[in-house]
Amino acid sequence: MGRKNILKIVRENCEPIIEDLGYDLVDLEFVKESGDYFLRFYIGKLGGISIDDCQKVSEIISEKLDELDPIEQSYYLEVSSPGLDRPLKTDKDLKRNIGMKVELNLYKKIDGKKNYIGELLDFSDKDIVILMDNKNEKKISREYISNIKLVIEF
CATH class of the missing domain: 3.30.300.70 (RimP-like superfamily, N-terminal)
Structure with missing residues (x-):
C-alpha cells in the first residue's frame, strides 16, 4: 500500500x-x-x-x-508535541493560537514587506488578521502567505 x-x-x-x-x-x-x-x-x-x-x-x-x-x-x-517553532497549517492550529504573537512569511511583498509580526486576531477562509506592534490591524490574504508560525519570546 x-x-x-x-x-x-x-x-x-x-x-x-x-x-x-x-x-x-x-x-x-x-x-x-x-x-x-x-x-x-x-x-x-x-x-x-x-x-x-x-x-x-x-x-x-x-x-x-x-x-x-x-x-x-x-x-x-x-x-x-509538534514543537513551538512548527508552522501553523490548519484552521485548528490558528484557532488554538488566537491572541498569540505570530510571524507571517509571504510569497511576495505587500506594502514593501515579505514578513509581518503581530498578534493573531482572527482568520477566515480567505484572510488572516493580525494586530501589529503599532496597534494597526493588518488583513493579509491567505493566498499570499507561505508560512505562519508562533513567535517565541524569552
Whole structure:
C-alpha cells in the first residue's frame, strides 16, 4: 500500500480516537529514515502536551493500529508535541493560537514587506488578521502567505 493510502487510513481511523481523548491531531507522517520506518503522530491541545499525554495516546493508537494493520513493513510508532517553532497549517492550529504573537512569511511583498509580526486576531477562509506592534490591524490574504508560525519570546 502506498504512503498516501496508509496516511489516509490511519488518519480516518485514529483522528476520531485522538479527538475523543481531548487532543487534536496536528500532523501525521510516515517516513523512512536510515532504513527504518516511522509513523509519527503530532498532537496538540490548549495548554500544551506532556509526556503522559503522548504515552496515553500512543498506547491507545497502538492497539487500533494493531487491529487495522495498515502497514506491511515493521515501523516505529512515535507520538509527540509538534514543537513551538512548527508552522501553523490548519484552521485548528490558528484557532488554538488566537491572541498569540505570530510571524507571517509571504510569497511576495505587500506594502514593501515579505514578513509581518503581530498578534493573531482572527482568520477566515480567505484572510488572516493580525494586530501589529503599532496597534494597526493588518488583513493579509491567505493566498499570499507561505508560512505562519508562533513567535517565541524569552
